[in-house]
Amino acid sequence: MKKLFALALTLVMALSLTACGDKQEPTTTDPADSDEGGFKTAVEGTLSMATEATFPPYEFYDGDKLVGIDVDVAGAIAEKLGLKLDVVDIAFDSIVPGVQTGKYDIGMAGMTVNKERLQQVNFTDSYAKGVQVVIVKEGSTITSVDDLFAEGANHTVGTQTYTTGFLYASDDIQAKGLGTVKSFAKTTDAVEALKNDQVDCVILDNEPAKALVAANEGLTILDSSYADEDYAIAISKENDALKEAVNTALQELINDGTVQKIVDSYIK
Ligand code: ARG
Numbered sequence: 001m002k003k004l005f006a007l008a009l010t011l012v013m014a015l016s017l018t019a020c021g022d023k024q025e026p027t028t029t030d031p032a033d034s035d036e037g038g039f040k041t042a043v044e045g046t047l048s049m050a051t052e053a054t055f056p057p058y059e060f061y062d063g064d065k066l067v068g069i070d071v072d073v074a075g076a077i078a079e080k081l082g083l084k085l086d087v088v089d090i091a092f093d094s095i096v097p098g099v100q101t102g103k104y105d106i107g108m109a110g111m112t113v114n115k116e117r118l119q120q121v122n123f124t125d126s127y128a129k130g131v132q133v134v135i136v137k138e139g140s141t142i143t144s145v146d147d148l149f150a151e152g153a154n155h156t157v158g159t160q161t162y163t164t165g166f167l168y169a170s171d172d173i174q175a176k177g178l179g180t181v182k183s184f185a186k187t188t189d190a191v192e193a194l195k196n197d198q199v200d201c202v203i204l205d206n207e208p209a210k211a212l213v214a215a216n217e218g219l220t221i222l223d224s225s226y227a228d229e230d231y232a233i234a235i236s237k238e239n240d241a242l243k244e245a246v247n248t249a250l251q252e253l254i255n256d257g258t259v260q261k262i263v264d265s266y267i268k
Contacts, residue, residue, distance in 0.1 A: 038241045038245075039081075039239065039241035039242035039244075039245045040239060040241070040242065041083065041105045041242065042102060042103065042104065042105055043086075045083060045084060046083055046084050046085075046086050046105075047074065047077070047078040047081065047083040047084070047085050047086065047105050047106065048086045048087075048088060048104045048105045048106070049070075049071075049074045049085060049086065049087045049088065049104065049105070049106050049107070049108050050088050050090055050094070050095045050098050050099060050103075050104035050106070050107045050108075050109070051066075051070060051071075051087060051088070051089060051090075051095065051107070051108055051109040052089065052090060052091060052092040052095065052109050052186075053066050053068070053089040054160075054186040054187045054188045054208075055068070055109060055110050055187060055205075055208045056068065056207075056208055056211040056212070057069055057207055057208075057211060057266035057267055058070045058109070058110040058207065058208070058231075059071055059087075059089075059108075059109060059110070060211075066087050066089060068266065069128070069262055069263055069266050069267075070108040070109065070110065071085075071087055072262045072265075073108070073127060073250075073253065073259055073262055074087070074106065074108050074233075076249075076253050076258055076259075076262070077246055077249045077250060077253065080249040080252065080253070081245055081246070081249060088104060091161070091185055092109060092160055092161060092162050092163065092185075093161050093162035095107040095109055095111070095234065096117055096120050096121055096234060097120070099121050099234045099235065099236055100120045100121050100236060100237070101236075102236050102238065102239070105235070105236075105239075105242060106233050106234065106235055106242075106246065107121065107233065107234035107235075108233050108234075110128070110130060110205055110207075110208070110231050111231060111232065111233075111234055112130060112163075112164045112229040112230065112231060113126065113229075113230050113231075113232045114164060114167070114229075116167070117234065120237075121234040121235060121236060121237060122234070122235050122236070122237050122240075122243055123232035123233065123234055123235070124232050124233040124235065124243060124246055124247045124250055125232065125247055125250060125251065126230035126231060126232045127231060127232065127233070127250060127254065127259055128230075128231040128263070129228065129229065129230060129231070130205045130206065130207075130228075130229040130230070130231050131205065131206040131225045131226075131227070131228055131229070132164065132165050132168065132203055132204070132205060132206075132225065132226035132227040132228075132229065133203070133204065133205070133206045133209050133221050133222065133225050133226060134148070134201050134202070134203055134221070134222045134224075134226060135191070135194060135201060135202040135203075135204060135209050135212070135213060135219055135220070135221055135222075136194075136200070136201045136219070136220060136222060137194060137195070137197075137218055137219060137220075138218050138219065138220050140200070140201070140220075142155065142200060142201050142222070143222065144222055144223070144224050145222055145224040145225070145226050146224070148172075148173055148178065148179070148201070149172060149173070149176075149178060150178075153173075153178045153179060154178065154179050155173070155178070155179040155180075155200040155201060156179060156180045156181075156182060156198070156199045156200050157169045157173055157174075157179055157180070157181050157182070157199060157200065157201055157202075157203060158182050158183075158184060158190040158191075158193050158194055158198075158199035158201065158202040158203070159181060159182070159183050159184070159190060159202065159203050159204075160183065160184055160185070160186065160187050160190055160204070161183040161184065161185055162183075163204075164227070164229060165203035165204055165205075165226075166181060166183050166203075168203065168226065168227060169181045169203055179200075182198070182199055187202075187204060187208055187212065188212070190202045190204070191212050191216055191219070194219065195216060195218070195219070203226060205229075206221075206225070207267060209221050233246060233250070
């Protein structure tokens with residue numbers, strides 16, 4: 001038995017020596033295998049990013065161009081990895097499943113790291129903070145976040161489908177009999193519903209809330225905030241090599257000030 005083990009060991013050593021000598025040559029012919037980082041992407045040479053683009057300043061349309069902090073940060077990451085960035089705008093609740101199954105390489109959508117999502121995908125280090133806030137119509141009877149949880153409260157709360165705002169409101173308001181949660185595919189639909197009195201308030205992340213309030217008359221953000229969160233990039237649990245490569249690139253871009261510069265170009 002011992003002899004067999006020794007033989008196997010010699011074989012392994014011999015093989016790994018050969019592997020070392022071969023370093024310059026890619027050892028695989030898989031088209032989606034990267035030569036350098038050892039990671040795979042869904043399409044060779046491309047980093048595909050799934051997002052939902054009604055979320056300014058992280059992702060939104062400037063004319064027909066999809067722009068934003070997430071788009072620029074992902075572009076800088078792709079450049080570091082020698083890949084071309086391909087941004088795909090899909091429903092917010094399709095992003096995590098799409099990344100989980102490997103259809104998209106990364107999910108980047110001002111996405112909060114939470115327990116539910118961590119069961120489906122991995123996340124990189126955080127690159128931004130988010131705060132959940134409440135938008136109301138000017139002159140609303142809701143004047144603080146606590147009004148939503150007050151005894152006898154009965155509000156209709158607008159949220160974007162599958163967002164943390166939706167999850168919180170479902171737990172803290174609907175499940176407790178303090179109101180009803182309505183969810184919308186787009187943040188802009190939730191804001192329209194508020195303007196049309198179909199909902200009494202909208203729970204949303206602070207920066208998109210600011211941008212949407214600025215773009216729509218008669219709305220205001222309550223002073224008190226609902227929750228603090230961390231945004232990170234979702235990557236398949238099956239693709240640790242890509243997660244490592246993206247994390248390294250992200251850390252370099254945070255350390256050399258690139259991420260801050262991108263943020264400052266969108267948030268004045
Ligand atoms: N941060 C919130 C969440 O992760 C909302 C994100 C919505 N993002 C978007 N691109 N629509 O649930």
